[in-house]
Amino acid sequence: MALTYREYPEPGEEATLTGLRERKKQRTRDALVVAAHELFVTQGYETTTVDQIAEAVDVSQRTFFRYFANKEEVALFVQDMVERFYYEAVCARPAGEAPLECLRNTLDDIWDDVGAAVEEITPIDLHLKMCQVIEMTPALLAARLRHSLLLEEKLVQEMARRTGVDADKDPRPRVLVAAFTGVTLTASRQWSMRNDASLAMAREVTRDYLAQLGPALCADWTRQS
Amino acid sequence: MALTYREYPEPGEEATLTGLRERKKQRTRDALVVAAHELFVTQGYETTTVDQIAEAVDVSQRTFFRYFANKEEVALFVQDMVERFYYEAVCARPAGEAPLECLRNTLDDIWDDVGAAVEEITPIDLHLKMCQVIEMTPALLAARLRHSLLLEEKLVQEMARRTGVDADKDPRPRVLVAAFTGVTLTASRQWSMRNDASLAMAREVTRDYLAQLGPALCADWTRQS
DNA sequence: AGGATAATGACAGCGACTGACAATTGACAA
DNA sequence: TTGTCAATTGTCAGTCGCTGTCATTATCCT
Numbered sequence: 001m002a003l004t005y006r007e008y009p010e011p012g013e014e015a016t017l018t019g020l021r022e023r024k025k026q027r028t029r030d031a032l033v034v035a036a037h038e039l040f041v042t043q044g045y046e047t048t049t050v051d052q053i054a055e056a057v058d059v060s061q062r063t064f065f066r067y068f069a070n071k072e073e074v075a076l077f078v079q080d081m082v083e084r085f086y087y088e089a090v091c092a093r094p095a096g097e098a099p100l101e102c103l104r105n106t107l108d109d110i111w112d113d114v115g116a117a118v119e120e121i122t123p124i125d126l127h128l129k130m131c132q133v134i135e136m137t138p139a140l141l142a143a144r145l146r147h148s149l150l151l152e153e154k155l156v157q158e159m160a161r162r163t164g165v166d167a168d169k170d171p172r173p174r175v176l177v178a179a180f181t182g183v184t185l186t187a188s189r190q191w192s193m194r195n196d197a198s199l200a201m202a203r204e205v206t207r208d209y210l211a212q213l214g215p216a217l218c219a220d221w222t223r224q225s
Numbered sequence: 226m227a228l229t230y231r232e233y234p235e236p237g238e239e240a241t242l243t244g245l246r247e248r249k250k251q252r253t254r255d256a257l258v259v260a261a262h263e264l265f266v267t268q269g270y271e272t273t274t275v276d277q278i279a280e281a282v283d284v285s286q287r288t289f290f291r292y293f294a295n296k297e298e299v300a301l302f303v304q305d306m307v308e309r310f311y312y313e314a315v316c317a318r319p320a321g322e323a324p325l326e327c328l329r330n331t332l333d334d335i336w337d338d339v340g341a342a343v344e345e346i347t348p349i350d351l352h353l354k355m356c357q358v359i360e361m362t363p364a365l366l367a368a369r370l371r372h373s374l375l376l377e378e379k380l381v382q383e384m385a386r387r388t389g390v391d392a393d394k395d396p397r398p399r400v401l402v403a404a405f406t407g408v409t410l411t412a413s414r415q416w417s418m419r420n421d422a423s424l425a426m427a428r429e430v431t432r433d434y435l436a437q438l439g440p441a442l443c444a445d446w447t448r449q450s
Numbered sequence: 451a452g453g454a455t456a457a458t459g460a461c462a463g464c465g466a467c468t469g470a471c472a473a474t475t476g477a478c479a480a
Numbered sequence: 481t482t483g484t485c486a487a488t489t490g491t492c493a494g495t496c497g498c499t500g501t502c503a504t505t506a507t508c509c510t
Contacts, residue, residue: 021475021488024476049465051465063490071467098444142367143367145374181407182405182408212397219326221390245507246457246507274495285458286498290497291458296497
């Protein structure tokens, strides 16, 4: 069970589109993603078989499994792309920012670019509906949380690097990132369960939730925040 | 895919040990748990088949699936028991405490009782090794995170109830619980990866991590905390 | 003791996934 | 252009997780 996606920009390896072969592979993979998402959204994840997905793109089931290690992977493909996107945006931040600011500001900044990146693979509407399917489907939700944990570890390393602390001695990088991603996940979960979900809405909800991090830890909730 | 365990104390339904039938079922179930955990610990989760577990307890594979909805469930059985244990301890707390204090103090208080509760089913050593297997095995880690999310939602409701706020309007209960469980999960993860893991150690690591919640959110990490 | 009820075993079947091998297709040099 | 090599794909067989069904066995209750 690969934890990273094969076929995708390894660090240092450009996504070379040269050659008919490469282009054909990209097209097949994207077609599989879109076809799978459409099936998942219309008839549900569990009730969709891999054979159906393969048939929709007219490849063999075996070929499907050469592109995606398992059925979950094709379902989480776009979300994972967004996560990689976020991580790289964090790494590209100026050095001056405080850790929490860095994580939060990055999130606030990338939404438009995320939308563009998603559109290159699948219609945004489909992606939004797919987000709901992920939240609704236990197996997908579980896989999503595990993927988030992988991102978390990478963010921990980056925060430690930025601040010059040792993540193995000082718990603060882990604590910060854990709290941050915990709140972010909850926000995205609450967001996707709304029926008026949109990218703009995601930005707002996430911002609101993160703004409550300080007040929520406070002892006294009697005053309205 | 059941999200709760069948056969187990539903609210209001006592775990009646009356009757030979009930006792026999409990024994079979516990035997399955112990046999499964021993196999998982010695030869790994993925490489252990359900047939092997069933054979070790001398029941049919079909019977195994009458006790556990899937292979994951038997692996997470004890951890889930601990989570239920924690939740009920939270609900039994005095009303005066502030939300974060309540969650933290409960955690600090229950470790001994948790140990006793675990011992009733499986040797603690086995459970500790099983915790490591869970962290190491992608499928189990994913399932564990999803189960934690279920607990999270229950804790949100309880925190909202205690403080008299509406969890659908006020984001603070969700934000607090998300940050708290995020940090707690990270702590338990770091703990279980140590090779000197013990229950006492778990208490310490978790306490340390939670104590860093405030400082970690702080802008300035230049001073050693 | 005996009938109702619950637990189990045996079996057949589906879907996810994998290894192996043969067939096809694009890349590249002669 | 053509022939060779390597990458991609399809086919097939097989394992494992999991489920429905039905006959069999074991407990419960009067």
